[in-house]
Amino acid sequence: MSKNNFIPVNTPLLDGNELKYVTECITTGWISSEGPFVDKFESALAQYTDRRHGIAVANGTAALDIAFSAIGLKKGDEVILPSHTIISCILQIIRIGAIPILVDSELKTWNMDVDEIESKITSKTKAILAVHLYGLPCRIDKIIEIADKHNLYVIEDAAQMIGQTFNGKPCGSFGHISTTSFYPNKQVTTGEGGMCLTNDDDLANKCRSFRNLCFQTESRFVHKELGWNYRMTNIQAALGLAQVEKLDEHVVLKRKIGNKYSELLKDISGFNLPLMETEYAKNIYWVYGIFLNENSKYNAKEAMLLLQEAGIATRPFYYPMHLQPVFQEDKLFEGQEYPNAEILYNRAFYIPSGVGFTENDVEAVSKVLIDLFKV
Template identity: 35%
Template sequence: MDHFIHETASVSEKAVIGTRTKVWHYAQVREHAVIGSDCVLGKNVYIDHGVKIGNNVKIQNNVSVFNEADIHDGVFIGPHVCFTNDKYPRSITPEGDLKSATDWKTYKTVIHYGASIGANATLVPGVTIGKWACIGAGTVVTKDVPDYALVIGNPGKVVGYVTEQGTRKVEPDQTQHHTIAIAKPIIGEEEKKAVMDVLTSGNIVQGEKVKQLEDQFAIFCGTKYAVAVSSGTAALHASLYALGIKEGDEVITTPFTFVATANSILMQNAIPVFVDIDEETYTIDPQKIKEKITPKTKAIIAVDLYGQIYNYTDVKKIANEHNLKIIEDACQSVGAEQNGLRAGNFGDLAVFSFYATKNMMSGEGGMVVTNNEQYAHLVRRFRFHGQDNHTKYEYQDIGYNYRMTDMQAAIAIEQLKKIDMFTNTRRRNARLLSEGLQNIPGIIVPKVKNGKHVFHQYTIRLENFHRTRDELVEHLKKNNIGSNVFYPCPLHLQTNFKRFGYQEGDFPVAEKVSMRVLSLPVHPSVSEEDCTKIIEVLRNV
């Protein structure tokens, strides 16, 4: 005998078993099944009549392969996989009679060369799985699967593509066009369903979902209060209002940040007073703050740039000495930590942005967090045209329509559930990039000094690199890798702020790094293979 059949197995005399194929304990192979050479059928496998199996196929324990299945060479089928063949299974006919074989309509399922099907997967009738495709464990395959596709979930969805060795890659016919984007919002079925639930409810504007988000976000940050608003800019503006910042007051901040940080000061008719930054962290330099404090100075906006919390200990000491308030601009640092506390705890108030490319997002949106009840009350009033929730059409002071909608809140609630996963992936990608880039002459990788960095941006700095930044950007672009400069011009050199008397040379560190920094893709959609490509492209400039 040129094959092996265990004594407990049941193999029909009318079945065809190829050479060197092994059929193990309690397996059943029915009539007219055809099994090729060098196959392995594990314990308790069921092969229905008429099934066709090619060469070098491995079928693990407890798999059921029903009639009409056509399994090509080199296929792997994990434990407990089930091939179904009847789209409308019934035991009896409409008349109540037990169904016979002639009452069933079966559908052909085809598994092409080299495909793998993970444990406990189920294949609905009539699907075709392409060559070298990979079906994740527990997946329910409801439609055809392309060649090399990676499919997971119930129902199964294509989430990527794999190599012939099983490692991740991009779709074969798009390899040359796949761009590793500098940013990419991650929107899952949970977010879509949450929005549709809100739309279906009819309660679209600020309501229960906003309140739920506020409660959950306060718990996440570890603060007493959280107030949702329409954007990070609105959060900054509302926080300055809550602190009583008014015309003529001075607010110290950094020129190396997004313009909203300083614009919010102008929105209160106050004066932005810039100070230089630390060259390693790019956050505000505490020692430079002292030089700019005057009797008009009322507050400091300290920015957690790129996902790293600023030097709170030293800034807080200065603020206490001069009776100044602090706003933590945490728009880029949700989930970052310092001294065991999360971002949101490093100011009298802290603000977050949920813009589309932030670490968690709601399309547009923002949040103010604080441990001060009065500040929370003033922010709530400010976002609602100056009226309290319980005194409708009674306006206590100026206010704006800075409210968040329940649709935005619904998205943010789902994103908050995933933020730890998002953060872990960003930090993994940052670690891989730093390990691969740190020894390349002329590239300075990010310096983590102040606790847990969450890498909203992964930003390198070029020092005596053998290409200009513009040349490097173009080289990355030609290799389908996105990049961006955050920020190409410090705020004190922008037209809107030059009117305060600022000029080139005032903040040499900010000016220098603005000409040398470059941010690379680090978001959760960046794979380990993408990180490897980024490193190799930079090594081979």
């Protein structure tokens, strides 16, 4: 396959009111965070996720930073989260001086193993970060049950799962604060962007303050707390509103792509396909993951390199937190083992599946995989 036919790992779909709304921003001059589309976008996604408040921010990492500060996370507090996740989840915990407490993952769903959580709770535990990964939500019901029992905060990282449900209830609606991302590979994209979602008035006000440098209403330039300039622009929000209008269609497309892959790849013995569903959710296929099994001729790095040579982009699964060089230097997780997180990194990766992906693209990628893994 030539470079001209290279298939990227993600292709966004911008075929709704995106151009119309962005043009309105430009023609009216409202391009900053003060523009009207910010409120419209916040209201639309809050309504979609059954939340009272949406607070749009610059990106998904910013949403996590703000959420941890809003719940009052302090130095010495502990936060439970999976080792197998993106580094954004841990950054503000570390910077505050709080302590990340890791749990391992399930090999079937690729999500955090909730059965490990309760044994990690101490008198210092402040919160659980519930991270939904790849296409199926984590067991958020059990996480909330544990958190309620121990009087802990729950932050739901729904970055990959907007449009998904857990037992019929929308992801993004669970816990004290939910966070999301609008990077181009998400079901809703603003290029860069994120949002905090909550039903709590006090937490919502804190999130709004932290995203806007903690300006005060009465004395704007007198600051009692330190915040960030994490505001979203009106242009980004205009894109986001148009994307929310098409969200249900994007979810249908994601599932269509995932189901087509599963149909075409079902007879390959070298890897396991994503679960199509569990008792609490049907896979939304945020990405289509390939989990190499004992019959595989390759590890993840080898397979990804061969696919790249064939003109197909891939991405690895996350590198485990306990192995990150930046944390090993400080001996943060010294002596800790999370074997499933390591297995997922070494044996799993994902293939192209953006909402702008076509059936021909699915067939082209599948053909290469079938040829690559044929006995």
